[in-house]
Amino acid sequence: MEFLETLLATDHISDPAKAALCGLLVGLIFGACAQASRFCLRSASIExxxxKPGPSFAIWLLVFGSALLFVQMxxxxxxxxxxxxxQLSSAGTLSGAIIGGAMFGVGMILARGCASRLLVLSATGNLRALMTGMLVTVIAQAALTGLLSPxxxxxxxLWSVGPDARNLNLHLPAYAGLIVGGVLLALAVFLARRAALGTARTLISIVLGGSIALGWLLTASLAHVSFEPVSVLSVTFTGPSADTLMALITEPAIPLEFxxxxxxxxxxxxxxxAVLRKEFHVQVFDQSTGMVRYVVGxxxxxxxGMLAGGCAVGAGVTGGSVLSLTAWLALLAMWLGSGACQWLMERQSPAFGNGRVTS
Structure with missing residues (x-):
């Protein structure tokens, strides 16, 4: 920790630039590992x-369990x-977590991927994911400061709570988070072995969970040595994607931050x-994929995502790793919302219920 703070205390670059570089480093690790492991909450939910919990569910649990364990450490x-x-020192909204999480869960089933998955797929040549992700970003901005914000x-x-109620660390026995994280990670490793996931994808998934902890560590270390206010946070996509897009549109120079x-x-x-693994290829909307479901999703x-306080990663994994009550509720609502949507789609059209989890 002291070495990291000393490294971040250098005067050669500004504190906002340091925060952006920290975000870039974490993003590189997250993006590479997410693409290689095929991490996807939607696929895990369908399984x-x-x-039939299989490789996708095992990967998601590996990421969540390792993130929880490392962050609790x-x-x-x-x-x-x-x-x-x-997420632990400010007021939160339970109604937002429940309603927003359920909406997000339904949306990711319809759009064939959550916000993080869409970003990852966009970089592999999937133009469906790129267009869908841009629409997610625009709606998120409208919900944050625009027409949908009221x-x-x-x-x-409708139902808000204070910081003390939101912080599960205050209400659980000591080291409960460490124990739960360790148990979930052990269960995930067992499921990964049963699903024949392979050592490489198992380790990549654990590194992916570790990138969440790295984000928390880097921003906390920078906040300790910075002369300017630095938000202590980690990986999330709904808000940062909206901020980045709006800065590109409205600002002559993009304000630097994580x-x-x-x-x-x-x-x-x-x-x-994707390039190294020879998995980059262009994909577009066609008659078989349709477009309306992506727009609705x-x-x-x-x-x-904005209502719930984050996406499947931002609220679900990053917020869940610090034992935020609203994050756990949002994650539960995402799982329930996605399950209900998948069930309804299977009843409406058997084609949706054939077990496919591709994006």
Whole structure:
């Protein structure tokens, strides 16, 4: 920790530039590992609710379990101060987590991928994911500061809680997070072996979970040595993607911060992985894929992500790793929403229920 703080205390570049570089580094790791492992909550959800947890579910659990374990290690050691984590030190909304999470879960089924998955796929040549992801970003911005913001604020205000109620670390036995993270990771390794996932993809998935902890560690370390306010955060996509897009449109110079480095970092990491693995190829909308479902899914994910306080990674994994009550509720709502949507689609058209989890 001291070495990292000393490294980040250099005066050669500005503190905002350091934050952006930290985001770029984390993004490169996340993007490369997400592409190589095929990490996807939608695919995991389809397997789980289909009663056949397989490789996709094992990968998701590997990422979540390792992120929870590593981040809880940071919290218990004091390397990540609890009072500096926004999800634990500020008020939250339970209604937003439940409603927004359910909307996001439905949206990711319709759009064939969550916000992070769309970004990763975009960098591999999937133009369907690129267009859908851009729409998610526009709707998210409208929900944050635009036409949809009054509705978001109204729904958020239905059931709000203070920081103490939101922080599960205050209500659980000591080291509960470490124990749960260790148990989930062990279970994930067992499921990965049963699904014949392979050592390489198993380790890549664990490194992917570790990138969440790395984001927390880097921003916490920078906040300790910075002369300017630095937000202590980690990987999330709905907000940073919206901020980056709006900065490109409205600002002559993009304000540097962690999220501004994270988004292009994920794209570059995913692109490099796809090229090296010879998996880059252009995909477009056609008669078999349709387009309406993607549009509806993007709208639900954009608004739902902002209402829930983050996407499947931002709220679900990153927020869940610090034991934020709203994040765990949002993640549960995403799983339930995706399961309900998949069930309805299977009843409407058997083609949706053939177990395919490709994007």
């Amino acid at each position: 789980f609710w289909g009663g 940071l919290l218990s050691s004091g390397m990540l101060p609890v009072n500096e984590v926004r 509705l978001r604020l109204e729904l958020s205000a 999220g501004v480095g994270l988004v292009p970092g994920v794209a570059l990491g995913s692109f490099a992985s 993007a709208v639900l994910m954009g608004f739902g």
